[in-house]
Amino acid sequence: MEKKKPMVGIWDVHVKHMFESSIIIFFIIGALATTAVYYVNSDEQETSRQPAVRKSFVYDDSLDGCDLFSGKWVHDNNSYPLYKELECPYIPGEFACGQHGRMDSMYQQWRWKPHGCNLPRFDAKEVLEKLRGKRVIFVGDSVNRNQWLSMVCLLQSAIPLGLKKMHKVADASLFTFKAFEYDASIDFYWAPLLVQSNADHPSKHKRSDRIVHIETIEKHAKNWVNADILVFNSYLWWGTPTLKVLYDSYKDSKRYNIVSNHDGYRMVLEKWSNWLTTHVNHTRTRSYFMSMTATHQRGTDWGMQGNGNCLNETKPVMTDLFWESGSDLQMMKILELSLSKLKARGVNVKLVNITQLTQYRKDGHPSIHRLFYSTLKAKQLSNPSRYADCTHWCLPGVPDVWNELLVANIFQGLK
Numbered sequence: 001m002e003k004k005k006p007m008v009g010i011w012d013v014h015v016k017h018m019f020e021s022s023i024i025i026f027f028i029i030g031a032l033a034t035t036a037v038y039y040v041n042s043d044e045q046e047t048s049r050q051p052a053v054r055k056s057f058v059y060d061d062s063l064d065g066c067d068l069f070s071g072k073w074v075h076d077n078n079s080y081p082l083y084k085e086l087e088c089p090y091i092p093g094e095f096a097c098g099q100h101g102r103m104d105s106m107y108q109q110w111r112w113k114p115h116g117c118n119l120p121r122f123d124a125k126e127v128l129e130k131l132r133g134k135r136v137i138f139v140g141d142s143v144n145r146n147q148w149l150s151m152v153c154l155l156q157s158a159i160p161l162g163l164k165k166m167h168k169v170a171d172a173s174l175f176t177f178k179a180f181e182y183d184a185s186i187d188f189y190w191a192p193l194l195v196q197s198n199a200d201h202p203s204k205h206k207r208s209d210r211i212v213h214i215e216t217i218e219k220h221a222k223n224w225v226n227a228d229i230l231v232f233n234s235y236l237w238w239g240t241p242t243l244k245v246l247y248d249s250y251k252d253s254k255r256y257n258i259v260s261n262h263d264g265y266r267m268v269l270e271k272w273s274n275w276l277t278t279h280v281n282h283t284r285t286r287s288y289f290m291s292m293t294a295t296h297q298r299g300t301d302w303g304m305q306g307n308g309n310c311l312n313e314t315k316p317v318m319t320d321l322f323w324e325s326g327s328d329l330q331m332m333k334i335l336e337l338s339l340s341k342l343k344a345r346g347v348n349v350k351l352v353n354i355t356q357l358t359q360y361r362k363d364g365h366p367s368i369h370r371l372f373y374s375t376l377k378a379k380q381l382s383n384p385s386r387y388a389d390c391t392h393w394c395l396p397g398v399p400d401v402w403n404e405l406l407v408a409n410i411f412q413g414l415k
């Protein structure tokens, strides 16, 4: 019998970076309000203040043929932020930077400008209309959860009091946000390694000794089948150099191999691909994969002296094609190969390539301005860069732009 999981949604995430000798541990509690606090938004109609190039999100052909992922960040405090931190009741402590002492706000005011076109501004009403009767599920790790909450914040501003609800489904792996008027549901499912693993429990999992269970994706995936839009990610948890791959059922796992993270990722993506091919109705369901995001652990990458990281950074890196040393391009190549194999089998999973645009954003992380769930040690407190979170992203902030890009792709698919 499977043990009953507690109802407390706690994510205890361990992220070990390949290129880091130190282990960075983030204790993440899904401190999402089950009883939502609602508010009625009244100041979203700011269209007249937008620059002429920023048309609303009425989808037309102007984005066709444009590489949305190649571009630059432009400071734009007319259009951004798209919502205010205090106006979104769903931002958990990990991402609520302003409420945790962050005083600067320029990090909320950057627009992504693709070289060949203009990304339209996110229009919550329009997106909700497109999502009418649909179910969106974000599947993945805490960075995907970061993006899901950004999407919820972007949309909820257009939904009046009493017509929306955030709640946790019995198995604490699933969270769902409902927009009743639109019969739409925007969900998040915790599966940081996609297949079953020892990181699955939302509150209890080992922090080292990564184990993936290659043959069992069903336990998670059965929760994804009736989605209209699937948004996957999986990258950060593959940061340990090696991991254990089990072949038998979870209970009596005797057969296993120790493999490199790259081989493990390849195997799991193959398993995931097979599942997607056979279990998802691709006429109904559009699938997307969010590419890996940058972490900014090493200030030396952008010319800083000493051991600094994203702590105290208030501006993006402006050097074209900047690349931080923690990003494992090999992992990305493995993902791209998996997706191209899928395509050859007739299954189109679109890569939303946010990797390069996150590279520049050393200013977008919570660093020390977030809720920490472990008691900070004196040694950490005396050197705050030691516990700064340079992996996740403040809200409002960079994930809002990922959602603008995701929505641009979804609209293209629904045309």
Ligand SMILES: *[C@@H]1O[C@H](CO)[C@@H](O)[C@H](O)[C@H]1NC(C)=O
Residues within 6 Å of the ligand: 075, 077
């Ligand atoms: C917006 O940004 C410009 C610089 O790009 C600055 O001069 C102006 O004061 C800012 N406005 C507000 C309201 O912050």
Ligand SMILES: *[C@@H]1O[C@H](CO)[C@@H](O)[C@H](O)[C@H]1NC(C)=O
Residues within 6 Å of the ligand: 281, 282, 283, 284
């Ligand atoms: C797949 O989805 C389409 C569109 O919703 C539907 O018409 C079709 O019957 C579905 N196919 C199967 C095998 O369920």
Ligand SMILES: *[C@@H]1O[C@H](CO)[C@@H](O)[C@H](O)[C@H]1NC(C)=O
Residues within 6 Å of the ligand: 308, 311, 312, 385
């Ligand atoms: C970060 O900023 C704070 C406040 O200005 C300052 O006290 C601290 O020394 C800075 N830390 C680093 C590593 O630059």
Ligand SMILES: *[C@@H]1O[C@H](CO)[C@@H](O)[C@H](O)[C@H]1NC(C)=O
Residues within 6 Å of the ligand: 291, 336, 351, 353, 355, 356
């Ligand atoms: C995604 O972006 C990365 C970094 O810019 C690039 O190396 C890669 O080729 C891109 N992949 C695709 C499929 O466009």
